[in-house]
Amino acid sequence: MKTYIAKKTNTDQAKKDWFLVDAKGKILGRLAARVATVIRGKHRRTYTPNFDTGDHVVVVNAEKIRVTGNKLKEKQYLHYSGYPGGLKSTSLEVMLKTKPADVIKIAVRKMLPANPLSRQMIKKLRVFSGDAHPYKKVNFKSLEV
Numbered sequence: 001m002k003t004y005i006a007k008k009t010n011t012d013q014a015k016k017d018w019f020l021v022d023a024k025g026k027i028l029g030r031l032a033a034r035v036a037t038v039i040r041g042k043h044r045r046t047y048t049p050n051f052d053t054g055d056h057v058v059v060v061n062a063e064k065i066r067v068t069g070n071k072l073k074e075k076q077y078l079h080y081s082g083y084p085g086g087l088k089s090t091s092l093e094v095m096l097k098t099k100p101a102d103v104i105k106i107a108v109r110k111m112l113p114a115n116p117l118s119r120q121m122i123k124k125l126r127v128f129s130g131d132a133h134p135y136k137k138v139n140f141k142s143l144e145v
Contacts, residue, residue, distance in 0.1 A: 006048035016124075017055040020140035023104065024064040028071075032107035034145045035059065039121050040112060052120050057143065058135055059127045063100035067092065077106065101127040 019038055023031055037043055041053030067075070075092040095103050104127045112118035126133070 004046055004048075006046055006051040006053055008051070010046075018135070018138045018140050019055060019057045019143040021057060021059045021143045021145065022061055023059050024061040025066060026145050028065050028067050028103065028107055031059075031065065031145050032104060032111055034143065035104075035125065036108050036111035038143060039108065039124050050117070052117060054121055054124060056124045057126070058133055058138075058140070059104055059125070060131055060133055061129075062104050062127050063096060063129050065096070065100070065104065072096075100129050 021031065021035065035057050038057055039054045041047045041055070044053055044055075046053050072093045073091060076089045077092070077095055079088045079090075080086055081088070092103065105122070105125060108125055109118070109122050112121055126135070
């Protein structure tokens with residue numbers, strides 16, 4: 001058996017697929033794990049850890065995501081400004097009301113490896129709060145979660 005190793009020339013020419021995910025009624029962690037797998041490219045036979053071989057993902061209906069347990073009240077998103085006393089925290093409930101797209105983006109970003117390659121991968125994720133998105137001319141594949 002031969003192991004496929006992607007090269008810079010092969011990854012540039014590879015056709016990137018586009019997937020459409022409807023987040024309505026889906027559980028946040030399961031959705032984020034599946035989306036992170038597709039963005040990273042682990043669903044493809046040509047997966048190579050040191051190259052971006054993943055596909056584009058568009059997520060709609062981000063405000064209709066579900067979580068289990070008491071996460072709505074207990075899960076906190078922390079942000080530190082860099083100044084003394086500058087630690088800010090926001091609950092998941094508030095984040096879903098104000099910035100529902102950021103909830104999914106943060107969950108997916110934290111499931112990617114922490115390196116420069118992940119910053120390139122996360123650019124292939126587009127999250128929208130409602131049904132509408134500007135990618136009408138793209139032929140989407142459906143992604144089941």
